[in-house]
Amino acid sequence: MAALLPTASGTPAAATEIPVEPPAGMRRRKWIPYALLAPGLLWLAVFFVYPVFQLVMASLWDPSGSVETGYTFAWAFSNYADAWEMFHVQFLRSLWYALITTVVCVLLGYPLAYAIAIKGGRWKSLMLVGVIAPFFTSYLVRTYSWKAILSDSGPVVDFLKWAHLLGPDGRLLATEFAVIAGLVYNFLPFMVLPLYASLDKLDVRLLEAARDLYHGPVRSFFRVTLPLSMPGVIAGTLLTFIPAAGDYVNAQLLGGPNTQMIGSVIQSRFLIVNDYPIASALSVMLMATILVLVTIYVSTAGTEEVV
Amino acid sequence: MHGFWRWLAEKWVLLLGFVLLAYLFVPIAVVMLLSFNQPASRNTTYVLDLETFQFTWNNWTDICGAAGICDSLMRSIYVGLSATVIATILGTLISFALVRYRFIGRGSTNTLIFLPMATPEIVMGTSLLTLFIGLQIPMGFLTILIAHVMFCISFVVVTVKARLAGLDPRLQEAAMDLYATPWQAFRLVILPLVLPGIVAAALLAFSLSFDDFIITNFVTGTSDYTTFPMFIWGSNLRGIPPQVNAIATAMFLISFAFVIAGQLRTRRRSARRAATS
Numbered sequence: 001m002a003a004l005l006p007t008a009s010g011t012p013a014a015a016t017e018i019p020v021e022p023p024a025g026m027r028r029r030k031w032i033p034y035a036l037l038a039p040g041l042l043w044l045a046v047f048f049v050y051p052v053f054q055l056v057m058a059s060l061w062d063p064s065g066s067v068e069t070g071y072t073f074a075w076a077f078s079n080y081a082d083a084w085e086m087f088h089v090q091f092l093r094s095l096w097y098a099l100i101t102t103v104v105c106v107l108l109g110y111p112l113a114y115a116i117a118i119k120g121g122r123w124k125s126l127m128l129v130g131v132i133a134p135f136f137t138s139y140l141v142r143t144y145s146w147k148a149i150l151s152d153s154g155p156v157v158d159f160l161k162w163a164h165l166l167g168p169d170g171r172l173l174a175t176e177f178a179v180i181a182g183l184v185y186n187f188l189p190f191m192v193l194p195l196y197a198s199l200d201k202l203d204v205r206l207l208e209a210a211r212d213l214y215h216g217p218v219r220s221f222f223r224v225t226l227p228l229s230m231p232g233v234i235a236g237t238l239l240t241f242i243p244a245a246g247d248y249v250n251a252q253l254l255g256g257p258n259t260q261m262i263g264s265v266i267q268s269r270f271l272i273v274n275d276y277p278i279a280s281a282l283s284v285m286l287m288a289t290i291l292v293l294v295t296i297y298v299s300t301a302g303t304e305e306v307v
Numbered sequence: 308m309h310g311f312w313r314w315l316a317e318k319w320v321l322l323l324g325f326v327l328l329a330y331l332f333v334p335i336a337v338v339m340l341l342s343f344n345q346p347a348s349r350n351t352t353y354v355l356d357l358e359t360f361q362f363t364w365n366n367w368t369d370i371c372g373a374a375g376i377c378d379s380l381m382r383s384i385y386v387g388l389s390a391t392v393i394a395t396i397l398g399t400l401i402s403f404a405l406v407r408y409r410f411i412g413r414g415s416t417n418t419l420i421f422l423p424m425a426t427p428e429i430v431m432g433t434s435l436l437t438l439f440i441g442l443q444i445p446m447g448f449l450t451i452l453i454a455h456v457m458f459c460i461s462f463v464v465v466t467v468k469a470r471l472a473g474l475d476p477r478l479q480e481a482a483m484d485l486y487a488t489p490w491q492a493f494r495l496v497i498l499p500l501v502l503p504g505i506v507a508a509a510l511l512a513f514s515l516s517f518d519d520f521i522i523t524n525f526v527t528g529t530s531d532y533t534t535f536p537m538f539i540w541g542s543n544l545r546g547i548p549p550q551v552n553a554i555a556t557a558m559f560l561i562s563f564a565f566v567i568a569g570q571l572r573t574r575r576r577s578a579r580r581a582a583t584s
Contacts, residue, residue, distance in 0.1 A: 043397060044419055049419070114320060127324065136335075137558055138518055139518050149355055151354050153354060286429070
């Protein structure tokens, strides 16, 4: 499961992990691992597991309550039906945008990771710095910067108008294109890093062997390179799809009313409308959908390295 | 001409890689450019239009000029450092337990570490909000710190674990054969070897915490403990002060310098090692 993340050494942890017998002197002290785990796991139990449980409870609160009068627990499954009724458009749109984002990120990220890992040579480490460079500035600033680039008087719109690809009053902001472009940009490094990690481990001699066996470059790519880099593809798609589906920054800054994503809805239901039961139901639905999709995806793609 | 085509056939993947890297750099370059722009009003800070571009040094010379901007930056650094220290300690302890020991519950521990990374941030934010509301904990520094430590722990565990798993377990036995106590073996042999992994984990934790917006937005509530990302988000209505671009540019340059310096250091050290051996 740790293969989900690019690690400092570039090797997914799960692949190299060998359970180790403790040194002789420590073998009898069975409490030691639990003492090491306790503080961190306690933190996660209290501030991750319990709150999620609390969220599930809140999604079943009686919807007639309010912040002022308080809420009562009522097994109100109708909240889910109401939430779906009101916001299924945004919900499905989020999954759709996240899917397109993930596909575009694979298409852009694979060549980039391949170029770094296989063809990088002496440029390798500098190129890797380039991949993480967007993280050196703030996420919100980067997204605002896209807003400037795509703005109505900006260079991209000017060019598209000049090329007659966009009508005289056409614009990019507040369109699906802008939101997805923002999502692709912001999550591309999350695709490239795990792809790089798995391509970097690839034994180049296998490609030479394929060539010796009269495979052309295309055939050896699809029969050798791609299958061997599947753990990276899976990890990268998960790292892209999951945050993209829940994101609301891009939709909020680059999109318009017709491109609202479920994250924006949850955010405003919680923080502005204070409609906790519906907002909680939407959150739980998002989490459950993602868990189900991820489980199906991982078991179909069939690597044991990921989960 | 023939030579060019052959060169292109050989290098096109690498060239494509550089083109994609350039794409990743575009918004950063735009922020750098805008840090030298005097927008007509705060609402046009993020309008890129060369006809109305007005060169100025003001955003740099008066970098704290917008009310609250540098306070929010200091808060982000403070939260980031605190969360990093706690998460790095807790996460490192967990990874030692996971790599060096076999115990009942190892599998479920791994799952518990993995789950926060597979959960969308908005779900973590909303669930923490319901918890804090339920327990009537006032929002502010404490709630933000709790949240940041929570989502950093898993990333620390994964990073340190990778480094630890690559260590030869016999090193500790060798040290103890040479009459080191378990503590001495840990402090003098294991810790120095794992340290690069711990440092990498700490840097990762700091950057995650420093830049977090989605979760922080939920656990800040109505408190005035505004971190830097929250300051930018909150400025949306009144317009974003152009100093934000100068700060973002400075952040970029400082981190970039750190990373390049680190790389040069490792390169020089390995060159020296190659020379002496």
